[in-house]
Amino acid sequence: MSAAEVNAATTVAAAAAPLLNLGPMDWLHLFLYYLSLSLLAVGGAIATAPDMHRYLVERNAWLTDPQFSASIAIAQAAPGPNVLFVALLGWNVGINAGGSGAAGWLLGTLGMALCMLGVMLPSSLLTWLATRWGHRNRERRAVRAFKQGMAPVVIGLLLATSWVLARAHGVPALDWPLWLLTAATMLLVWRTKLHLLWMLGAGALLGALGLV
Amino acid sequence: MPVPSPSSSDPSQPLPDAAPRPCPRSPADLFWSFTWLALQGFGGVLAVVQRELVEKKRWMTNEEFLEDWAVAQIMPGPNVVNLSIMIGDRYFGLRGALAALAGMLTLPLLLVLALAVVYARFSAQPAVAGALRGMGAVAAGLIAGVGIKLFASIRNHPLGRALCALLAGLTIVAMAVLHWPLYWILPIIGGAACVLTWRRIAP
Numbered sequence: 001m002s003a004a005e006v007n008a009a010t011t012v013a014a015a016a017a018p019l020l021n022l023g024p025m026d027w028l029h030l031f032l033y034y035l036s037l038s039l040l041a042v043g044g045a046i047a048t049a050p051d052m053h054r055y056l057v058e059r060n061a062w063l064t065d066p067q068f069s070a071s072i073a074i075a076q077a078a079p080g081p082n083v084l085f086v087a088l089l090g091w092n093v094g095i096n097a098g099g100s101g102a103a104g105w106l107l108g109t110l111g112m113a114l115c116m117l118g119v120m121l122p123s124s125l126l127t128w129l130a131t132r133w134g135h136r137n138r139e140r141r142a143v144r145a146f147k148q149g150m151a152p153v154v155i156g157l158l159l160a161t162s163w164v165l166a167r168a169h170g171v172p173a174l175d176w177p178l179w180l181l182t183a184a185t186m187l188l189v190w191r192t193k194l195h196l197l198w199m200l201g202a203g204a205l206l207g208a209l210g211l212v
Numbered sequence: 213m214p215v216p217s218p219s220s221s222d223p224s225q226p227l228p229d230a231a232p233r234p235c236p237r238s239p240a241d242l243f244w245s246f247t248w249l250a251l252q253g254f255g256g257v258l259a260v261v262q263r264e265l266v267e268k269k270r271w272m273t274n275e276e277f278l279e280d281w282a283v284a285q286i287m288p289g290p291n292v293v294n295l296s297i298m299i300g301d302r303y304f305g306l307r308g309a310l311a312a313l314a315g316m317l318t319l320p321l322l323l324v325l326a327l328a329v330v331y332a333r334f335s336a337q338p339a340v341a342g343a344l345r346g347m348g349a350v351a352a353g354l355i356a357g358v359g360i361k362l363f364a365s366i367r368n369h370p371l372g373r374a375l376c377a378l379l380a381g382l383t384i385v386a387m388a389v390l391h392w393p394l395y396w397i398l399p400i401i402g403g404a405a406c407v408l409t410w411r412r413i414a415p
Binding site: 038040073074077078079080081083088091112116119120122127128131135142144145146151152156157159162163164167169178179182183184186190196197199200202204205206208209212 | 250252253254258259260263267275279282284285286287288292294297301313316320321323325328331339340342345346347348349350352353354355356357358359360362363369370371376377379381382383384386387397398402406407408409410413414415
């Protein structure tokens with residue numbers, strides 16, 4: 001199916017997803033693509049999302065643009081590691097290939113499994129081996145220097161991540177309630193032992209009521 | 213992992229270091245602990261990991277958490293997934309790593325699928341969009357709070373606080389203002405920090 005047809009289908013409704021015809025080689029390519037992407041995902045899987053968009057949406061038209069965006073948004077909103085958006089992308093490829101019935105669920109599961117296995121296997125294996133090596137050599141000066149030396153940089157990255165997330169709030173002059181909520185949360189986490197779920201619940205409630 | 217400093221770094225931790233360090237009882241304990249972590253982690257699991265593993269369960273200190281997080285960050289792959297593999301492996305080897313990994317992914321995966329299935333029905337509701345926006349703002353604050361708390365915990369760092377603050381500040385500017393990619397920030401600022409530390413911890 002061509003990209004034009006997919007786009008035409010998209011404009012009708014995101015729910016009426018196009019039926020793809022994927023052969024075994026396509027599934028293999030999907031798996032290999034994620035295998036190859038895995039070791040490039042330094043700094044989190046979300047950093048490779050633009051490349052996934054290029055491959056899945058632009059090059060192969062296995063997913064529509066709205067499906068791609070929704071997959072990321074849902075995974076960000078749901079609890080758990082953000083990498084789960086990869087599972088949703090795979091799931092949606094399967095749904096597109098199999099339709100909305102049982103075949104879709106089956107192929108969705110297949111797509112999800114292939115994408116997750118591909119993206120997780122190489123990086124997890126490498127991390128596991130590196131951890132073992134680092135633990136065996138933990139008294140080495142170089143290993144200690146690396147682990148301790150990175151601490152301030154890691155803290156800087158955390159604060160920068162928070163800043164990047166907060167900046168999406170928009171203009172402080174207009175969207176100050178959101179900024180206030182972020183600042184209040186920061187203080188609560190820093191100074192109190194309040195359970196994080198209470199803060200998230202309060203944020204959801206304030207947002208649902210239209211207060212922030 | 214270096215030996216934890218003799219004085220517990222966090223004054224809010226009443227536990228004397230002489231007491232046996234709590235640790236997971238079994239791979240199943242790891243699995244459920246990480247499942248619970250992951251299910252609390254809206255907008256990123258990191259804040260929850262620090263709160264649960266360092267402050268509640270006391271399996272590790274803030275310094276150890278930072279060191280592990282640095283490695284998890286450097287390695288390719290999702291950071292929290294790498295962290296769960298590292299922590300799991302420390303206690304029960306490969307079994308532990310797999311248990312922690314499975315805990316981090318299994319239930320959240322099912323949940324996210326369920327959400328995706330019902331998403332289309334409710335995505336147009338303004339209240340749902342608002343709730344997501346509010347939770348996003350809270351998630352940003354959670355990460356900032358953890359960052360500040362971790363910074364407060366590194367007073368025994370070989371580089372000293374001022375230099376640590378400078379390095380952290382440089383990292384923030386490089387990422388948030390200059391938009392450097394991580395594969396520049398880590399070797400340049402991280403490399404400099406590691407070399408400085410290496411010189412300071414001379415035997």
